[in-house]
Amino acid sequence: MNLGLLAWKSLVNRRSTAILTVISIAVSVSLLLGIEKIRIDARDSFTNTISGTDLVVGGRSGSIQLLLYSVFRLGQATNNIRWQSYKDIAALPGIKWTVPLSLGDSHRGFRVLGTNLDYFKFYRYGSKKALQFSSGRAFDGILDAVIGSQVAATLSYRVGDKMVINHGLSNSDLNAHQDKLFRVAGILEPTATPVDQTVHISLEGIEAMHLGWQNGVLIPGTNTSLQRARKSQLQPKEITAFLIGLENRMTAFKFQRRINEYAADPLLAIFPGIALHELWQLMAVAENALLIISSLVVIASLIGMLAVSLAGLNERRREIAILRSVGAGYWHIIGLLILESILLTLLGMTFGIALVYLLLAILQPVLEASYGIQLTLALPNQRELVMLVLIFIAGFMVSLIPAYRAYRNSLIDGLSARI
Amino acid sequence: MSSQRLLLLFTLVLALLLKIGVSNAQESHEHGHATLNVVADGDQFFIKLESPAVNLVGFEHEPESDDQQAAIDKSTARLLDYRSLINLPEKAHCQIVDKSANWILDPEHDNHAEFHASYRFKCNLTNLDSIGLKLFDYFPGIEEIDAQILFPDIQLAVELDAQNKSIQLR
Numbered sequence: 001m002n003l004g005l006l007a008w009k010s011l012v013n014r015r016s017t018a019i020l021t022v023i024s025i026a027v028s029v030s031l032l033l034g035i036e037k038i039r040i041d042a043r044d045s046f047t048n049t050i051s052g053t054d055l056v057v058g059g060r061s062g063s064i065q066l067l068l069y070s071v072f073r074l075g076q077a078t079n080n081i082r083w084q085s086y087k088d089i090a091a092l093p094g095i096k097w098t099v100p101l102s103l104g105d106s107h108r109g110f111r112v113l114g115t116n117l118d119y120f121k122f123y124r125y126g127s128k129k130a131l132q133f134s135s136g137r138a139f140d141g142i143l144d145a146v147i148g149s150q151v152a153a154t155l156s157y158r159v160g161d162k163m164v165i166n167h168g169l170s171n172s173d174l175n176a177h178q179d180k181l182f183r184v185a186g187i188l189e190p191t192a193t194p195v196d197q198t199v200h201i202s203l204e205g206i207e208a209m210h211l212g213w214q215n216g217v218l219i220p221g222t223n224t225s226l227q228r229a230r231k232s233q234l235q236p237k238e239i240t241a242f243l244i245g246l247e248n249r250m251t252a253f254k255f256q257r258r259i260n261e262y263a264a265d266p267l268l269a270i271f272p273g274i275a276l277h278e279l280w281q282l283m284a285v286a287e288n289a290l291l292i293i294s295s296l297v298v299i300a301s302l303i304g305m306l307a308v309s310l311a312g313l314n315e316r317r318r319e320i321a322i323l324r325s326v327g328a329g330y331w332h333i334i335g336l337l338i339l340e341s342i343l344l345t346l347l348g349m350t351f352g353i354a355l356v357y358l359l360l361a362i363l364q365p366v367l368e369a370s371y372g373i374q375l376t377l378a379l380p381n382q383r384e385l386v387m388l389v390l391i392f393i394a395g396f397m398v399s400l401i402p403a404y405r406a407y408r409n410s411l412i413d414g415l416s417a418r419i
Numbered sequence: 420m421s422s423q424r425l426l427l428l429f430t431l432v433l434a435l436l437l438k439i440g441v442s443n444a445q446e447s448h449e450h451g452h453a454t455l456n457v458v459a460d461g462d463q464f465f466i467k468l469e470s471p472a473v474n475l476v477g478f479e480h481e482p483e484s485d486d487q488q489a490a491i492d493k494s495t496a497r498l499l500d501y502r503s504l505i506n507l508p509e510k511a512h513c514q515i516v517d518k519s520a521n522w523i524l525d526p527e528h529d530n531h532a533e534f535h536a537s538y539r540f541k542c543n544l545t546n547l548d549s550i551g552l553k554l555f556d557y558f559p560g561i562e563e564i565d566a567q568i569l570f571p572d573i574q575l576a577v578e579l580d581a582q583n584k585s586i587q588l589r
Contacts, residue, residue, distance in 0.1 A: 249460040252569055253467065273574025274567055281576075 003332060007339035014312065018344060021305045025348025028301040029391060030355040032294040036384055037360065039287055041375050043280070046072070049193040050272045052124035054252050057081065057089065057259055058241035060266040064282065067275040070101055070241035073111045073194045077103065080238040085265040090242070092258075094251050097122045099243040102206050102236065107165045110151045112199045114206035114236070120146075122245055125193045135159050136186030142204045142234065144185035148196040152187045159184050165199070165209060204234040244269075298391055302398050305344055309337070309402040313409065320410050333410050337403035338396070345395030349388060353380075448531060450474065455566040455579070457550065457586070463516065464547070464570075465539045466505065468498070472522065472532035474560035479532040481524065495520045497557055498536040505538065506551030506585070513542040544570070548589040555581040 011018045050071050058066040059079025068074040090098040099122055102114030113119075120131055120138045136159035139146055145165075147157060157163065162181040182201060190196055201209075246252060252271065259269035320333055328336075357377065364375045380388065453470035472479045475494040482488040497503070498520035507513045517539040525531035554561055564579040566586060573588055 249569070249571075250458055250463070250465055252458055253456040253567070271567070271569055271574055274569070274576045277575050 003335050003339060007336055007343055010336065011340055011343060017308050017312070021301075021308050021344050022347045022351060024301040024304050025298075025345060025395075026351035026355055028294070028298040029349050029352025029388075030359070032291075032298055032387060032391075033353065033356045033380070033384060034359065035290050035294050036387070037356065037375070039290075040381070044376075045192060046276060046279075048126045050125060052122075052128050052245065053243045053272055054246045054249060055244040055255060055259070055269045056241060056272055056275075057244060057267055057269045060268045063268065063270040063275045064279050066241065066268055066270055067272060067279065069103065070243075071194070071272060073103065073113075073198065077240045079266065080240055081242065081267060082238050082265050083236050085262065085267065086239055086242055088264075089244075089259060089262070089267075092255075094247050094255065095244055096247045097245040099123060100203060100236075100239045101241045101243070102203055102238075103240045105165055105206065105209070107151075107163060107199045108155060110148075110154075110197050110199050111194075112165055112201060112206075114201055114203045114239075116203055119200065123195075123243070125191050125195065129191075131191065131195065132189040133186045134189045136184065139185045139200070139202050139205070141183070141185070142202060142208050143182050144201070144205070145182045146186040146188060146200040147184055148188050148198045148200075149190040150196040151199055152184075157184050157187070159187060163199075165201070203236045203239070207234045207236055299394070301348070302345070302391075302394055305341060305395070306398045306401060309341060309399075310405065313402055313405055316406075317409055320406055324410055330407055330410065334403045334407050337406050338399045341399030341402070342392075342396060345392060345399075348395075349391060353388075448525075448533065451560070451562040453554075453561045453564045455552075455564050456569075457566065458569040459544055459547075459571065462544060463539060463541050464544065465537065466550075467535070467537045468554075468564075470534050470558075470561055472534055474562075475534050475558050477560070479530050491522050494534060494558075495522060498534060501538050504552065504554050504557070506549075506553060507540070507542070508546065508548060511542045511544070511547040513540045513547070515539070516541050549585050549587050551585040552579060553584070555584055 056066060056070050058070055059077060059081055061078050065075060065078075069077050086098070086100060089095070097118060099119045100115055101119075103111060105112040105114075117138055123131060125131075133146075134149065136146070145163060151157065155163075161184045163184065165182055182205065188195060244255070246255060256269045256271070259267050323333065323336075360375050360377055364377065448471050450471050450473050453468060453474060455469075456465075456467045458465050472491075476487070476490040478487060482491055499518060501515060501518055515538065518537065520534065520536040523533050523535055525533065552564065554564070559581075562580060566575075566577050566579055568575040568577070568586060568588070570588060575586070575588075577586060579586070
């Protein structure tokens with residue numbers, strides 16, 4: 001009987017502990033690989049959110065904070081930009097286009113973004129892809145809205161539907177701008193970026209919505225009808241941030257300095273790619289912590305395998321003595337024990353990989369449809385392959401311990417071994 | 420809230436708990452520090468170095484003696500000798516197009532002066548995989564350089580010092 005078959009039969013004979021060992025290795029391997037996959041896919045999602053924008057300008061704060069609230073709609077702005085400052089900078093020669101962004105309101109949990117038609121013309125994501133409409137078109141009235149694909153899917157909105165937009169980011173009806181109903185003018189194609197979760201309205205729409213409101217509450221008895229809204233001054237007084245595209249990239253640092261030194265308004269200009277790089281440097285600590293934790297889980301599962309294997313050795317003294325008596329050499333005993341551990345490790349890794357892909361396959365359509373994250377079912381990358389090889393080597397190293405113990409025992413024990 | 424955001428928030432909180440700050444490359448005029456901006460487009464790239472003068476010559480006022488003027492002239496000449504300061508891979512076949520180096524007294528602050536140096540190269544950018552700086556060898560007063568790199572396919576913010584003096588672009 002060859003050694004591999006013998007090792008397999010030996011494991012089958014102890015299947016309950018073997019299966020549990022395989023499961024613990026499989027779970028730990030899938031945890032490690034799953035975290036790695038989500039890390040990479042989350043990075044890609046972020047990197048793909050903005051492209052073709054040279055500078056992002058906001059009120060003075062941190063560069064990462066500005067990137068997060070303006071591009072990813074995470075967190076809130078601390079300072080706004082005066083409308084006049086925006087107009088002044090947008091008119092500078094050398095600036096090809098600008099897109100104003102006004103944040104701070106919400107619609108049933110989705111952020112509302114006030115902007116103008118340049119947003120649909122110049123905003124790019126992924127590899128310089130422009131936004132496309134799946135139905136309808138860009139807003140042309142003050143109370144028109146263009147919604148992201150996920151907003152449309154979650155709230156079952158179609159072009160022509162009416163919607164109420166909340167003041168601020170709370171979700172309560174108390175703050176609802178009930179007096180002005182917005183109409184869905186267009187729905188965007190999915191982009192796998194925060195655009196999918198955004199309601200876009202015009203800057204004038206944001207102003208119209210806040211007419212007659214003071215300090216966040218509606219003044220009772222105020223006539224805030226749309227007719228009056230149209231007549232009153234709907235020019236925005238401030239915006240939250242704006243995007244800049246330059247005629248010539250070589251001038252980027254010059255414009256950054258010029259904006260940062262703009263005297264009339266404390267502004268901050270950032271390069272989205274550099275801010276994202278800073279964010280990754282910041283996140284690397286947390287990512288490494290997750291990696292270390294999941295690696296420790298793998299080590300714990302291998303130690304579990306070692307414990308099971310060592311515990312089994314005492315029961316197997318007689319079995320090993322019998323193998324020796326029928327002509328098995330020391331190397332056969334050592335080989336048998338090593339093969340058993342390697343088989344367990346390989347089985348655990350195989351099931352672990354299968355588990356990761358199974359979970360990804362199940363989660364992929366759900367995450368993509370409702371969260372806009374694209375999980376890729378790609379083959380393991382180089383880093384993941386290195387991890388797998390390391391796990392295998394660790395499994396092999398662990399197997400040496402019971403193998404050595406069995407070898408020592410088989411030297412001492414005769415057939416008289418007591419169990 | 421999407422899981423992407425949850426993951427981000429979680430990791431941010433963790434990172435903040437670990438008190439990891441991020442350098443702000445906007446720092447201006449901090450002794451021992453210099454800033455380096457690198458931007459590329461088409462077949463050209465542009466490097467701009469700005470450093471408080473004290474890092475190079477040890478003072479920041481109008482030169483008061485011939486020795487001080489000589490120190491300024493010597494540093495300016497060194498900054499213009501780009502070959503001794505910047506290491507570019509041969510395979511990128513870089514050619515200098517334009518260079519300048521100046522001593523600039525800050526009109527708004529007394530006792531604030533800076534050296535500004537800029538270099539424009541024409542290169543095969545696809546082969547430009549690193550930019551090495553030998554500045555630290557000549558100007559030990561420059562302890563740290565905050566570099567921002569703006570290339571079409573890669574954007575970075577890195578800190579360089581005497582131990583780590585090369586910008587990796589690939």
